[in-house]
Amino acid sequence: MLTSKLPELLPIGDAGIIALLGYATVFFGIILLMVVVMIMGKLFIAAENKKKAAIPAPAPAAEEAPKAAAPGTAGQLKLHDVESKTAAMLMAIVADKMGKPLNELRFISIKEVK
Amino acid sequence: MINVGDILLNLWNSSGFAALFSGFMAQGGWQNLVMLVISCVLLYLALVKKFEPLLLCGIAFGCLLTNLPGAGLYSQELWTNFMTEGHEAYHSYGTILKEGGLLDIFYVGVKTSLYPCLIFMGVGAMTDFGPLLSNPKSLLLGAAAQLGVFAAFFGAIALNLISPEIGFTSKEAASIGIIGGADGPTAIFLTSKLAPHLLGAIAVAAYSYMALIPMIQPPFMKLLTTPEQRKIKMVQTRNVSKAEKIVFPIVVTLFVALLLPDTAPLIGCLMLGNLFKECGVTDRLSDTVQNALMNIVTILLSTAVGATMVGSNFLTLQTLSIVVLGVCAFVLSTVGGLLGGLVMCKLTGGKVNPLIGSAGVSAVPMAARVSNLVGQKYNPANFLLMHAMGPNVAGVIGSAIAAGFLLSVFG
Known part of the structure; x- marks a missing residue:
């Protein structure tokens, strides 16, 4: 006990x-x-x-200007509050981690999670 | 006229070399020499192999200093008297300060639990509880991974059935069990209270195994999970607001300290450090706790713990048992966390990658990194790090609760 x-x-x-x-x-x-x-x-x-x-709710704004496409991504990648320099670095890290060449990967958008 | 011969003779007699040749070896001095060799091996592991060098370097050097013949930096006898009820030096820090050597004075900070608590404050200031707050269920993995603590405790008591020489008392067994918490400050905190004579062996075992986590855990992670489970991608958890992160340390302190008051020093300091980090108005304090204070305390703590590795205490069959039980505790804690991960994987219909369970053993952030690395081996696009950080920091809370339980039962 x-x-x-x-x-x-x-x-x-x-x-x-x-x-x-x-x-x-x-x-x-x-x-x-x-x-x-x-x-x-x-x-x-x-x-x-x-x-x-x-x-x-904010008043509906005039037609929102399309987001600028990042250079070197065939106009597909959208950057949200991320500098193109940072985006390039992130893409390079992901490609390195996945062991695949960067041009075989497709990035849709990069957004900073706050 | 001064007698130069006498002066030189006195110098020789007071030297450690004279001690070596005048009955020192016969009085068990050979053990000190073996400890000097062990301290050099530990220094090699710290400096060359990079095994937790920030701590092991100080521990090894403390061991070297304490075993130097004639140096008198640390007195085992003083601390035995300090613990002997009825002795005139019982619980007398005055005697320690008056008669002790430099390392005895360093050791006062261990004995009073000051250093482990200050280290915990630094850990708190460096920890982001965001992943845990965004997925509170991961706390369960931090609890599951305390299996090794209680299994090693039981194992240490069970050794008495084999031979009392390698067995342990209940207080010693509790101190050995906490190695499974994979949390150095918690192990030192509990051992200094329950079994201070085992402090050196337990601290060395705990920190060595923590450094070996990338080698200890992966085989068991692979053994207990299937390749499909290892590939599971976990969805991103919600964002945690600043206010939530500020309230969290206050709530945890109130809650855990009320539940197990013996954990209050550890949890209180951990959460105070975290509050410094999160509140946004005490950046200077947060910076000091994370860097300057942490570094100073690490030096004092590691050297003081190393000082307890006196030959007569360390070179015993019990030390060997501690080394074996320590690794069993680590393995069983890993297994417990993984089993918890497997249960969560099953219950969520495969949404939880069981590999994050092994991160519940604490050892922040090494164990979370190992979960991430093993996961990426099977799916390079899988980033488990943030998901594993939840159980990882939950492990710190879990091991503090386990220590609090053991202290309330055996203290």
Whole structure:
């Protein structure tokens, strides 16, 4: 039996119980924390959506000018808030990681995730 | 007229060389010489093989200093008296400061848990909890990967059935188990409280295995997953707002410290460091904690831990058991994380790549990098790093909870 004052040399059965109890405690703590984080996330998302809804929709702008195509991509790649220098570097990294020549890859758009 | 001969004789008698030839070897001094060789091997691993050099270099040098005959930089006896109930030096830091050597004074920071907590503050300031916040379910993988902690604890107790010489007491077993958390500061924090005499062996085992993660984990990742599972591409998770990142460390501190108060020093410092990073108005503090403070504490911590590697303590069958149990703990934690990943993969209908489970062993960010590398071997267009960072930082919280549990049971 487990007691509040454990002996220096623990019997193997008690050690097994403590090991299981410890693993269960970690899961219990983490699951509770996960629930708290999930609730927190939902609250923040709801608050953000509310804020977005409160902002009046902008008047429809005149025909939006087409995004400038990045050079060297046959006019297909669209850059969103990304400099062409950065885009070139990213494409080179992806090509290197995939082990394929750059001209065999097709990039559609590059957008910075904020 | 001064007697030059006497001066030279006194100089010789006070030297370490004289100690070597005057009964030192017979009094167990050979163990110190073996430790000097071991410290050189550790220095080689740190400097040439780049095994966690920032820590192992200091640990190895601390080991070298503490085993120098006659130097008196660290006194094992002082710390034994410090821990002996009823002794006049029991829990007397005054005695340590008055009679101790330089490394004894360094060690006060380990004994009081100051260094591990400050290191945790630095870790917090360098950690981005965004991936975990965007996918809170990844916290479960951080819990699953604590399997090795409790399996190694059980294994250490079970060794008593084979032979008491290689077995361990419950406090020692708890300290060995925490190696499976793959978190150096947590291992040092717990061991300094439960089994300080094993601190050197446990710290060396923990940091060495952490450096070996790219070699230890991949075979088990391949063994437990199919090539199809390794190719699974995970969808991009949601963006996390700044406010959410600021509130997170406060919520975690309140929640975890209330659940397990023994984890409060570690979790509190981890989250304070993270708050410095995220709040945006304490950039100077965040910078100091991440760099200057972290570097200073790393020097003091590593040297002090190395100082505990005194020959008579280290060269035992127990050290060998710790080395074996340590690697078992790492492997079982990896297996636990991977099994958790497989369960999540199954439950989500194949949306979770089980390889991110192995990152739950903490060891930030090495374990997450290993998940990413193994995933890219099977699908070069698969970028698992950010997905693996969730379980990786969850592992830090998980190992702190495991340490808190062990401390509340055995402390």
